[in-house]
Amino acid sequence: xxxxxxxxxxxxxxxxxxxxxxxxxxxxxxxxxxxxxxxxxxxxxxxxxxxxxxxxxxxxxxxxxxxxxxxxxxxxxxxxxxxxxxxxxxxxxxxxxxxxxxxxxxxxxxxxxxxxxxxxxxxxxxxxxxxxxxxxxxxxxxxxxxxxxxxxxxxxxxxxxxxxxxxxxxxxxxxxxxxxxxxxxxxxxxxxxxxxxxxxxxxxxxxxxxxxxxxxxxxxxxxxxxxxxxxxxxxxxxxxxxxxxxxxxxxxxxxxxxxxxxxxxxxxxxxxxxxxxxxxxxxxxxxxxxxxxxxxxxxxxxxxxxxxxxxxxxxxxxxxxxxxxxxxxxxxxxxxxxxxxxxxxxxxx
Numbered sequence: 001x002x003x004x005x006x007x008x009x010x011x012x013x014x015x016x017x018x019x020x021x022x023x024x025x026x027x028x029x030x031x032x033x034x035x036x037x038x039x040x041x042x043x044x045x046x047x048x049x050x051x052x053x054x055x056x057x058x059x060x061x062x063x064x065x066x067x068x069x070x071x072x073x074x075x076x077x078x079x080x081x082x083x084x085x086x087x088x089x090x091x092x093x094x095x096x097x098x099x100x101x102x103x104x105x106x107x108x109x110x111x112x113x114x115x116x117x118x119x120x121x122x123x124x125x126x127x128x129x130x131x132x133x134x135x136x137x138x139x140x141x142x143x144x145x146x147x148x149x150x151x152x153x154x155x156x157x158x159x160x161x162x163x164x165x166x167x168x169x170x171x172x173x174x175x176x177x178x179x180x181x182x183x184x185x186x187x188x189x190x191x192x193x194x195x196x197x198x199x200x201x202x203x204x205x206x207x208x209x210x211x212x213x214x215x216x217x218x219x220x221x222x223x224x225x226x227x228x229x230x231x232x233x234x235x236x237x238x239x240x241x242x243x244x245x246x247x248x249x250x251x252x253x254x255x256x257x258x259x260x261x262x263x264x265x266x267x268x269x270x271x272x273x274x275x276x277x278x279x280x281x282x283x284x285x286x287x288x289x290x291x292x293x294x295x296x297x298x299x300x301x302x303x304x305x306x307x308x309x310x311x312x313x314x315x316x317x318x319x320x321x322x323x324x325x326x327x328x329x330x331x332x333x334x335x336x337x338x339x340x341x342x343x344x345x346x347x348x349x
Contacts, residue, residue: 095129097199098185104165104262105246108206112172112251117335119246120205121167121262124185128199132158134241134266135188138166141202144179146170151186155242156266156302164302165264167246169332172209180206240273242266245321245331255340256312263305263321263331265298272297274325277307279336281317288317293324314340 104121112118126132137151148170158164173179182202184192195201248260261277276293289309305321315338321331 096185096187096191096193097126097128098193098195098203099125099127100195100203101125101163105167105248106205106207109208110249111208111210114172114174114176114209114211116172116251117169118172118207118250119167119169119332119334121165121246122183122203123163123165124203125163126158126160127196128193129160130187131160132164132185133188137186138168138183139186139192141182141184141192141194143182143202143204144173146172146179146181146205146207148181148183155244155264165262165304167244167264170205172207174209176209176211178206178208180204239267239269239271240265240323240327240329241268243321243323243329243331245277245319245334247319247334247336250335251337251339253339253341255314255338256310257338258308258310259319259336261307261309261319261321261334263307265303265305265321265323267298267300267303269300270298271326273303273323275305275321275323277309277319278322279315279317279319280333281315287313287315295325311338314338 101123104123106118106120110118132154134153134156136154138154139151140148148168152166152168154164154166156164168183170181182204184194184202186192193199195203242265244264246262246264248262252259263275263277265273265275267273272295274293274295277291279288279290281288289311291307291309315336318333318335320333323329323331
């Protein structure tokens with residue numbers, strides 16, 4: 001731009017100089033007058049300027065380089081207290097949570113023969129903020145089908161911080177292998193929940209089925225005990241609202257053997273309870289232990305009754321808990337099989 005300005009000034013100066021001597025040139029030679037010379041000089045200057053402008057490179061507009069925009073990756077944030085059931089099921093209500101305390105029966109890895117029946121009992125703690133009622137249930141969630149009921153009602157109300165024993169009858173599969181069955185709790189609305197973290201983990205049972213090393217299955221035609229009156233847990237219409245029996249190991253193959261039984265009785269009101277453990281043999285004339293009735297005053301709620309019974313000889317049959325007062329009610333039957341190995345024959349010296 002500066003060069004063009006300087007050149008224009010020089011051309012204009014030349015035009016003025018030529019204009020100053022234009023009359024003499026006209027007089028002497030008859031050539032162009034001064035106005036014509038000035039006009040031609042201006043035109044020439046303009047043409048030169050256009051030529052120079054055309055030959056000069058046109059500056060390109062400077063586009064600012066955009067700064068890199070950081071990519072923000074948002075990960076889903078779990079809402080505290082709102083767990084999701086494994087498998088994408090409905091989330092339970094806020095405040096529902098359980099804590100595993102112990103395996104009351106059937107420790108993980110217990111070996112059974114194909115088709116053996118057993119009752120698994122878990123002890124759980126109410127680790128949430130709401131009271132569990134008998135409307136709450138233990139439900140099969142996923143895993144291997146061990147022929148458990150679809151749901152089992154809780155035996156009694158469990159306040160926050162309280163514990164409860166939950167027993168579920170099951171059947172070992174007929175094919176050898178290791179089996180795992182998972183369970184959750186469900187509240188009165190059917191919303192499921194379990195153990196930490198996020199109250200979404202199941203409690204479970206793990207068994208091993210083995211034809212040779214497993215405990216033998218119960219007889220396919222066990223004795224059928226007399227069933228007592230039908231009682232619906234939690235209805236309040238009976239003083240004794242629930243009776244249940246479980247055993248530590250339904251089968252054994254060493255003699256003598258001591259079975260450990262756990263009875264559970266739920267009472268709607270304080271009462272004096274009379275009960276005893278009874279045995280029915282599948283073998284005609286088989287020896288049956290006989291226990292005397294026990295009478296004891298008990299407060300309302302869930303009561304746990306413990307028994308240890310020693311068997312010195314083989315047994316194949318069932319055990320049941322019989323409550324005779326203030327109402328006549330039988331528990332579920334528990335199959336028992338005790339096999340006493342035959343002593344090895346020693347050679348005569």
